Amino acid sequence: MLMMNEKIKAREVELTGLDGEDLGIMPRDEALALAKANKADLVCTSLFSSPPPCKLVSRGMAKQEAAKEKKGQKPASGPIKVKEFRLTVHIEEHDYDTKLSQMQRLLESGKAVQPIIRIQGKEGDAARKLLERLIHDLAGKGTKETGIQVSGKQATVKLLPV
Structure with a gap:
């Protein structure tokens, strides 16, 4: 599942910029403001670490990437009919x-x-x-x-x- 923008509930996030540069740990609200200023989405890449790593992605690109990734996965090979x-x-x-x-x-x-x-x-x-x-x-x-x-x-x- 894709967590982005206001759906991210952590107080602090570890942020990566649009070009992959490390922006360090900052409050979530500050990261959201930065995303809006750059016309980007704040996307959480993993929910299993604290603070969660997030990155700035051009607006709309995150959903397209997630759809592409989902499409690329093979269907689970269940039992043979x-x-x-x-x-x-x-x-x-x-x-x-x-x-x-x-x-x-x-x-x-x-x-x-x-x-x-x-x-x-x-x-x-x-x-x-x-x-x-x-x-x-x-x-x-x-x-x-x-x-x-x-x-x-x-x-x-x-x-x-x-």
Whole structure:
């Protein structure tokens, strides 16, 4: 957050001039008067020291610099989005190709995919084979984060983008 002019509450500030020259420690009101006389803003550069270091900046430039700095920061890279794909062991070839191309597109755009195959009865081995085929077909686009997990009613694997 940008603290400037009257928003600075400290009694004294350590002031730096328009050209970077050190003007020393002075009362806040005196620093504000100096800023107004030079048609400048008094900007606090750090709130963590006493007295707070402040500098004189040409009027309006402080907000522009803060906006530029904020724009330059990368957005916080949070967790990768994971898209789930539900399949069955008895998937037809055309449907498999469609799901495969959707997964490839998502992996290329930087998202993780998680195919989930529903299992009924003794389809565990068939589900594992289908997941292995998917991993093989997506080898250039994604790598598996987890091994193939087969549990009760489903088999799944998580693929991360390369």
